[in-house]
Amino acid sequence: MKFSFEFLKEFVDINISARELADKLTLAGLEVVNIEETSQAVSLETEVTTNRYDWLSLAGLAYETAALLDKKVRLKPARIRLPKSVYSGVSVTDRKDCPLYLGALIEGVKIQDSPGWLKKCLLGCGINPVSNAVDITNYCMLKWGQPLHAFDYNKISFGKIFVRRAEHGEKIITLDGRERKLAKEVLVIADSQKPIALAGIMGGKETEISSDTRNIFLEAAIFNPLVVRRGARIAGLSTDSSYRFERYVYPLYTFEAFRQACEMFGILCHGKVASWVKSGIISVPKSKTISFSPRQVVRHLGLNVPAGRIKKILRSLGGKVKSSAGRIVFTPPAFRRDLQAKEDVFEEIARIYGYGKIPVNLPLLSRKSSSPEFRFDNLLRRKLNACGFQEIITYSLVQQTEAKDFSLKEPVFLANALRREEGVLRTSLCLGMVKALNYNLSHKQEGLKFFELGRIFFSQNNRHREVQSLCLGTTSSQALDILRMKAAIHTLLEKTGIEPEFKKIEKPGFVSCAGIICQGQSLGFLAALNSLLKDKYGFSQEVFLCEMEVEKICTLAGPAKYRPVSLLPQVFRDISFALSRQQEFSAIEEMINKTAAGLCRNWQAIDFYSGKKLPAGFLGMTLRLSYQHPSRTLTSEEVDSVHEKVRRALMALPGVILR
Amino acid sequence: MLNKLKEISEQARQAINSVQTIQQIRDLQTRFLGRKSFLANASQSIASLAPEQRPLAGKTLNSVKKEIFSLLEEKQKSLQKQEQGIDISLPGFPVEIAGSHPLTNVINEICRVFEDLGFEVQQGSEIETEKYNFQALNIPLDHPSRDAFDTFYLQLPADRTQGRYLLRSHTSPSQIRIMEKRKPPLAVVVPGKVYRPDNVDASHSFMFHQIEGFAVDREINFSHLKGVLVEFGRRVFSADTRLRFRPHFFPFTEPSAEVDISCLLCSGKGCPVCKHSGWLEILGCGMIHPNVLRAVKINPAKFQGFAFGMGVERIAMLKYGISDIRLFFSNHKKFLRQFYEV
Structure with a gap:
């Protein structure tokens, strides 16, 4: 809320500058976010927390300022005496929607510009002056926090006012010139024919005050905060009026604002209150008495405020304070609805005394260990970094049509998505990975090796599931480079104590697919994007993706196992051959294990090649076999003999051409 | 004996002159001064000489050993001086370290x-x-x-x-x-x-x-x-x-x-x-x-x-x-x- 410093000074003596006051208010919980100084006036803009409706009025601000500066408040209420004659045209359908409705018929008004002081006052509070009648209602709203509305009485059909819910399909053109279709949830002010205002939100165009207006119907009412809130939401409107009604208005000020407006219509518009009506009762809920001991204040705040000081602070807030048997009994002022429990009072004491005076102490905490999941995630991060993978974080909300490219899981839909692009929760991390890779390629970034750790979500058997997932992604111009990724995954898992197997599987959207298996459990998959998806997502390069369930890795993970390192000499022998695509490499693996009789301790593919020299459908490769005896040095004759056996066995395999 | 020593001294001088690598120096060290070299075993041959010849032969043996030793040392130093390093002001090859977000x-x-x-x-x-x-x-x-x-x-x-x-x-x-x-x-x-x-x-x-x-x-x-x-x-x-x-x-x-x-x-x-x-x-x-x-x-x-x-x-x-x-x-x-x- 924006208010003028001069306006506030009318109601409380302020002997400090606007800037000093702004600091005091900020440190008391009413944050002043901006100070605007012109030659005319100084305006302060505040951010009012939802519990302090009273700070939305100059009256409430005056009480707060008075408490901070130890001054008295003088609100200067109107002195007008309202006539005896009763206006009989108001009827309220449901008291719950509108507990109080004050209305007055003011006759013979002259609509013109407001006097300079009033214009200046409104401008200082960020409201543009319109005409004397409208300005009066705004002035009274600013002062008392009670929104008012002035109708052109002659345009109200038969002078009847109904406070009722809108009929389905009813329409109104509001003051902003927009036609609005109404629903049952919206409370309206209607005449005998149609709605003439959205109650507590905005008036109607038809009954708007104009320069021709002669008679005015003034409304000061209390509308149900929830009803106004829902109505404003449906209409997609938030006005100074609805904002205040949603947060509560103080019934005593409803009447004060009504009286003051009536008085001002007399002075500034030459109007006369012909009759008025009070439908409902002005009732102020009684304040709760709150009792506490000063020791409780210390226990809660860690701050020792002397009892005398506590009482003084509470009195300055306008409440009643008594002491009995070492306890302080506080009755907050009626307008402070937010003070309900002793903790609320402790905050009042602390904020007036100053949060800054609360000491700084460290508590003695006996720590328990952090969650294993949190620690395992970080463990994985370190290992992935060591394997050269950079962490990325992508959005969890994705487009459904894209999500299904990467996972067949049933997605969880948002009920109130902002855009279609973020309509479902991701069912896989692959989509975000693909986009991040693509974004980087389009910015000429190379050597991309990314990973992401995050939740995926899906529906399963009518229940939703949320699973921590790990995704790796790389790109390359060489399809064979997926084997680097495979080795990286192997190393990563090996370094968590898992010996993975890669089993060929089929997966829609992918080629070169392998399931990653350990102890019969599928941890996830490794695959390359197929050409259709590469094209769809704009890649000319190969894209390799791997996604695994973190919980499964975590469960299977274990400490390192030590095996003695053999210092006996190793002998290397290379063997080159071409392998038909019809023949899986695993057959060769099996053959070596069988033929080398435990002497070939490991082997490595040191080269791959394809080209014109090879028959179509064949891949050339060189294996380097390492021979080592478990307990003694091998002679070169022994190595030659076993290597020859391997060569022969290899030759005998279908789909293998030895070179 | 003395002739033999002179001859060895001359051989060593020539060999050391044409040395190109540290490895060659190590080889020459073994050849001329190693356990199986002539010089290492020459003290025994001196013992079999006539007593009046012994002092001169001993002296000459020592000076030849010293000479070869210092020639090798000198050569090693000069080889090290000639050894060229890389211009370390050249830009380094980039290393990428992956990290967390x-x-x-x-x-x-x-x-x-x-x-x-x-x-x-x-x-x-x-x-x-x-x-x-x-x-x-x-x-x-x-x-x-x-x-x-x-x-x-x-x-x-x-x-x-x-x-x-x-x-x-x-x-x-x-x-x-x-x-x-x-x-x-x-x-x-x-x-x-x-x-x-x-x-x-x-x-x-x-x-x-x-x-x-x-x-x-x-x-x-x-x-x-x-x-x-x-x-x-x-x-x-x-x-x-x-x-x-x-x-x-x-x-x-x-x-x-x-x-x-x-x-x-x-x-x-x-x-x-x-x-x-x-x-x-x-x-x-x-x-x-x-x-x-x-x-x-x-x-x-x-x-x-x-x-x-x-x-x-x-x-x-x-x-x-x-x-x-x-x-x-x-x-x-x-x-x-x-x-x-x-």
């Missing part, structure tokens, strides 16, 4: 500070229910205080007791989940993703990260909250960071505060980053509302505690002077590679 780094850095202070780190679900996101946190169903927690709801059948399913709009539901399951004393921080239906721009994102923290015990009070956060401010920002506690309103704490740190750029003098106030808002906190404790069946007469919540992106942006929140999620390699763990 900057937000992960900030989360871990903050969590470590709180772990040192005695907090444990826990995690929670991103899918939550109205009960845990709102009601148990003393946020009434239809109230302006909910405006700050605009929420994505999910198309899932509502739970009979917990209400509609949603994406948590803050990390505070974890506070409820943990307090419901465990008894005080508790001191926990919970980092994680949260979601709010905000349109994306330089300072808004529908997904961001928060860190929730809370401690509950018999005598935890507001001064402890201050102590913990002051320590946090000093360690995460800088040793001379000052904190300012401003009264504020949150439904789930009472008293509540917003905490500002002295501006990292101007250290409080006033600059455009802090809008000339000298302060930067950094987190919200307070003493846990008794209604929240009641909701998890902790007796507020016996136990009390504090809670705080902070936005990770905001802290990262302030720490590193990043002006656009979208950078965190576009994952440009050149952006990501600038950060590292501290």
Whole structure:
């Protein structure tokens, strides 16, 4: 809320500058976010927390300022005496929607510009002056926090006012010139024919005050905060009026604002209150008495405020304070609805005394260990970094049509998505990975090796599931480079104590697919994007993706196992051959294990090649076999003999051409 | 004998002259001075000479040995002098080190500070229910205080007791989940993703990260909250960071505060980053509302505690002077590679 410093000074003596006051208010919980100084006036803009409706009025601000500066408040209420004659045209359908409705018929008004002081006052509070009648209602709203509305009485059909819910399909053109279709949830002010205002939100165009207006119907009412809130939401409107009604208005000020407006219509518009009506009762809920001991204040705040000081602070807030048997009994002022429990009072004491005076102490905490999941995630991060993978974080909300490219899981839909692009929760991390890779390629970034750790979500058997997932992604111009990724995954898992197997599987959207298996459990998959998806997502390069369930890795993970390192000499022998695509490499693996009789301790593919020299459908490769005896040095004759056996066995395999 | 020595001396001189490598020097050393060399065994031959010849022969043997030794030494030195290194002012070959995402780094850095202070780190679900996101946190169903927690709801059948399913709009539901399951004393921080239906721009994102923290015990009070956060401010920002506690309103704490740190750029003098106030808002906190404790069946007469919540992106942006929140999620390699763990 924006208010003028001069306006506030009318109601409380302020002997400090606007800037000093702004600091005091900020440190008391009413944050002043901006100070605007012109030659005319100084305006302060505040951010009012939802519990302090009273700070939305100059009256409430005056009480707060008075408490901070130890001054008295003088609100200067109107002195007008309202006539005896009763206006009989108001009827309220449901008291719950509108507990109080004050209305007055003011006759013979002259609509013109407001006097300079009033214009200046409104401008200082960020409201543009319109005409004397409208300005009066705004002035009274600013002062008392009670929104008012002035109708052109002659345009109200038969002078009847109904406070009722809108009929389905009813329409109104509001003051902003927009036609609005109404629903049952919206409370309206209607005449005998149609709605003439959205109650507590905005008036109607038809009954708007104009320069021709002669008679005015003034409304000061209390509308149900929830009803106004829902109505404003449906209409997609938030006005100074609805904002205040949603947060509560103080019934005593409803009447004060009504009286003051009536008085001002007399002075500034030459109007006369012909009759008025009070439908409902002005009732102020009684304040709760709150009792506490000063020791409780210390226990809660860690701050020792002397009892005398506590009482003084509470009195300055306008409440009643008594002491009995070492306890302080506080009755907050009626307008402070937010003070309900002793903790609320402790905050009042602390904020007036100053949060800054609360000491700084460290508590003695006996720590328990952090969650294993949190620690395992970080463990994985370190290992992935060591394997050269950079962490990325992508959005969890994705487009459904894209999500299904990467996972067949049933997605969880948002009920109130902002855009279609973020309509479902991701069912896989692959989509975000693909986009991040693509974004980087389009910015000429190379050597991309990314990973992401995050939740995926899906529906399963009518229940939703949320699973921590790990995704790796790389790109390359060489399809064979997926084997680097495979080795990286192997190393990563090996370094968590898992010996993975890669089993060929089929997966829609992918080629070169392998399931990653350990102890019969599928941890996830490794695959390359197929050409259709590469094209769809704009890649000319190969894209390799791997996604695994973190919980499964975590469960299977274990400490390192030590095996003695053999210092006996190793002998290397290379063997080159071409392998038909019809023949899986695993057959060769099996053959070596069988033929080398435990002497070939490991082997490595040191080269791959394809080209014109090879028959179509064949891949050339060189294996380097390492021979080592478990307990003694091998002679070169022994190595030659076993290597020859391997060569022969290899030759005998279908789909293998030895070179 | 003397002739033989002369001959060897001459051979050595020639051989050493044509030496090119250190390895050749080692070979010559073995050849002329090694255990099996003529010179090594010459002392025995001298013993078999006539006594009057012995002194001269001995002398000559020694001087030849010395000569060869010093020639080898000299040659080795001159070879080393000739050895050319690489011009080390040439640019180095780049090495890339992969790292964590900057937000992960900030989360871990903050969590470590709180772990040192005695907090444990826990995690929670991103899918939550109205009960845990709102009601148990003393946020009434239809109230302006909910405006700050605009929420994505999910198309899932509502739970009979917990209400509609949603994406948590803050990390505070974890506070409820943990307090419901465990008894005080508790001191926990919970980092994680949260979601709010905000349109994306330089300072808004529908997904961001928060860190929730809370401690509950018999005598935890507001001064402890201050102590913990002051320590946090000093360690995460800088040793001379000052904190300012401003009264504020949150439904789930009472008293509540917003905490500002002295501006990292101007250290409080006033600059455009802090809008000339000298302060930067950094987190919200307070003493846990008794209604929240009641909701998890902790007796507020016996136990009390504090809670705080902070936005990770905001802290990262302030720490590193990043002006656009979208950078965190576009994952440009050149952006990501600038950060590292501290």
